Amino acid sequence: MTTTALALADDFGAQLGKGIGAIALYAVVGLVLILLGFYAIDWTTPGKLSDLVRTGKPNAVVITAAGLLSMAFIIVVAITNSDSDLTAGLITSLVYGLIGIIVQVIAVRILEWATRIQIGDLIQSETYSPASLVVAAAHIALGLVVAVAIS
Template identity: 85%
Template sequence: MHTHILALDPDFGAQLGRGIGAIALYAIIGLVLILAGFYAIDWTTPGKLSDLVRTGKPNAVLVTSAGLVSMAFIIVVAITSSASDLTAGLITSLVYGLIGIIVQVAAVRILEWATRIDIGEMIQSEKYSPASAVVASAHVALGLVVAVAIS
């Protein structure tokens, strides 16, 4: 009968520690970028977005949710595209995330102009507006485009 002893690489503890540190750092950058994206949308949209979301305005909730998902796409791809180098991964996640925020805010303003959708009025409405699905889809689509451009 053979007995096998599980042996870990002598460097296993250090690797595990680096991995946990990387997760924490990426989580912090992700949170900062998602908050920055939220406040960029809030700053460029009439009305106080956080109040609109908190009070359950359906269009504000939908558009904000799509913007957050879009930022997550960008951050995830930035992380995976430079996963072998932690410092480069953190920097590219931050830079690409900031570019993604700028692109999203600009694109939503262009969409508003092109479609004549009054996004400020729409997100403040108590009633669901199908146009909010168009704005939300634009957020997700742009997030995917920026994410793919990163990879």
């Protein structure tokens, strides 16, 4: 009867610690970028978006949720395509994420202008409007395009 011993590599603990640290750092970068993305959407949208969402304006909620989702696409792809070196990876994720957010916000504003949707009136409305889905789809579609451009 032979027995096989399972043993961990000598540097297992160090590698595990490094991995946990990398997760934490990328999570911080991701959170910062999501917050910057939210404030970029808020800054370029008529009205105080956080107040409109908090008070339950349905169109503001739909558009904000789509905007955050599109920002997440950009950030996830920026992190996925970052350098394997942790420091370089964090820097490239941050830079690609910032550029992606800027490009995405500009592109959505141009698309909103082209569709002639009155975003200020739409997001402040008490009643749901299907037009909010057009703006939401634009956020998601352009977020995906920007994310793929990063890769």
